[in-house]
Amino acid sequence: MTTHAPQTPGHPLPTGFPAGTMILIRRGLVPIEDVIAGDEVFTHQRLWRPVAATMRTTAPTVRVHCASLASDLAATADRPFRTRVARVFLEGGEAGELSSAGWTRARDLAEGHRLASPLDFGEPQPVPGLPASLTGIDPIDVLGTAGNMIRLKGEAAAALCPELVGWLAEHFGGYGAGRRFPAWALAMPDESRQAFLDGLVNDGPHRDQFAVRMYSKSFMVGLRLLVCSLGYAGGLSDQGKPGKPGWLLSWKREGGRRPDHDGFRWHPVTRAEHGREAEVFSLSVPESASYIADGIAVRNCTRRLMGL
Structure with a gap:
């Protein structure tokens, strides 16, 4: 069964994504609200890691607008996204003048940021169970x-x-x-x-x-x-x-x-703006503490990870 962690006074609310955000797990692309403890998610390190627990709460969201992606990529304000910064965006070929990769909160995303979408999904796999x-x-x-x-x-x-x-x-x-x-x-x-x-x-x-x-x-x-x-x-x-x-x-x-750089495509952000309050869901993933949401690499938000 899915574990929904209770919210108690003095503990920060989990960051997360609204229902319908698609998470890449071993059994495919599934809505975040259907992910359960024990499911394996694909991480920004291109590894499969198990979900330790799931959490949900109600919180305001930020809508992130990104070229070449659907317009309703929503997350809570403190949700970290895998990013690089690039002012030069080449036509064809590789990206130019990309900064080193890091993590940026949704609320801080702006023009110039690039979001990471994986291009490599591990060792080649055969087609399963053909008739x-x-x-x-x-x-x-x-x-x-x-x-x-x-x-x-x-x-x-x-x-x-x-x-x-x-x-x-x-x-x-x-x-x-x-x-x-x-x-x-x-x-x-x-x-x-x-x-x-x-x-x-x-x-x-x-x-x-x-x-x-x-x-x-x-x-x-x-x-x-x-x-x-x-x-x-x-x-x-x-x-x-x-x-x-x-x-x-x-x-x-x-x-x-x-x-494309380092096994990822780096999609340009156009802007981030306030969204509506919604029920949001989050996953606890040990070790890499990351997963792929709507095709974009994101990370759990904790004080340790964000340097707080």
Whole structure:
């Protein structure tokens, strides 16, 4: 069961993120409110570490606006983000004039800061548990078909490869907002990730710009991480309306701004502003004390870590 630490007088409130913030754990991208003690999170050190406890409280939030990310990245004011500072932002290639990496509170983020999004997710992992009926078929072709089936949906998808229907439901969930993104898909070899992406967009030889729209934030945050890990420049935006979620991911095959350095892409902050008061959730992670929230490296906030 999830452990919700009580708030007692004299103890600082935990910093955190509102419900719906996606956390990268072993079983995929899941909302922070669904993470439980014992789940393993991916850290800024590119290691998997167990969650010791979860906490929640109600607190004011800060909204962080960041180029190439959804506009509703919210956190409590003292939540530290992994950052570098760069005044130069190159078109294509590597980032220029980046400072050394550190941690910056959400309330102190401003233009010039860059937030870290991982590009490397550990040792390559094979595709798990493909149906026995597909034995002998190149897994690359299977992944391309899987991506195509997610794009087509419904009866059209089932007709393409009936043997994969159950496997897709097990690993990627159902249609619409129920679609999920498994963590192992981020650690597949480059060729496998590319095949899945090509199937998802029905890739053509002469296309240079792509876009995917879906209702599932879990799937779209995971897909953004996969797209960036392949070296493409792109952005994720929230196109939802009240009562109707919606997400758009667009990217280019060539060109665009890709400030990649030291295994991370460094997304430029445009501004941080006061948000609404909300119930927020936080994770206690020993050792590295960090995890990936909505695709961005963040850290637990304690007096020791912040030098207070």
